[in-house]
Amino acid sequence: MLNRRTLLSHSAKVAALLAGAGLLPQHALAAWNAGAFEGKTLADVAKALGAGAPAESKDVTLTGPDIAENGAVVPVTVSTTLPGVKRLLVLVEKNPSVLAAIFEVSDAVDASFATRVKMGQSSNVYAVAQTADGKMFFATKEIKVTLGGCGG
Structure with a gap:
């Protein structure tokens, strides 16, 4: 019987083998x-992704709790109504690694995650939408944490 840890371990090994053999889709590797x-x-994140200076926008939405009891699992939702969006990002300003998530977007999916x-x-937590022409738009929300989740 497989438990979750064993399944994740096996999945990671299979993904590594596929990547090593060049069998993963290039789109997944490009992300x-x-x-x-x-x-x-x-x-820094905008520059690394080849985008211009981010601008605040009412067309980008970020929802999350005002106060998170446990910083290890803070639920957030990001979405946008902007046309031509190719990426949605989640950034946490005071984390050791600011970028928490990248979602690749196409016209085939709703830009909401x-x-x-x-x-x-x-x-401060940021929801950032990057358009195909390299522009970045963001929304921000301050989330207070009562119990930290990043180990310090």
């Missing part, structure tokens, strides 16, 4: 951008 995940600010992020402390 990983180490420079973006190493960025320490919103501007729900996820959970780790937060080490109270911080």
Whole structure:
């Protein structure tokens, strides 16, 4: 009987083998951008993704709790009504790695995603939409954390 940990371990091994053999779709490999995940600010992430300076927009929506009891699992939802969006990002300003998630968007999907992020402390959280022409638009929300989840 497989438990969750064993299943995830086997899945990771299969993915590594497929990637090593060049059998993963190029689109999936293109989504990983180490420079973006190493960025320490919103501007660093934008530069790593080849985008211009981010601008605030009412067409980008971020929802999450005002106060999160546990920073290890903070639920957030990001969405946009902007046309031509190719990526939606979630950033947590005071985390060691600011970029928490990248969602690749196409015309075939609704540009709305729900996820959970780790937060080490109270911080501003950003929802960022990147359009095909390289422009970035964002919304922000301060989320207070009572119990940190990033180990310090």
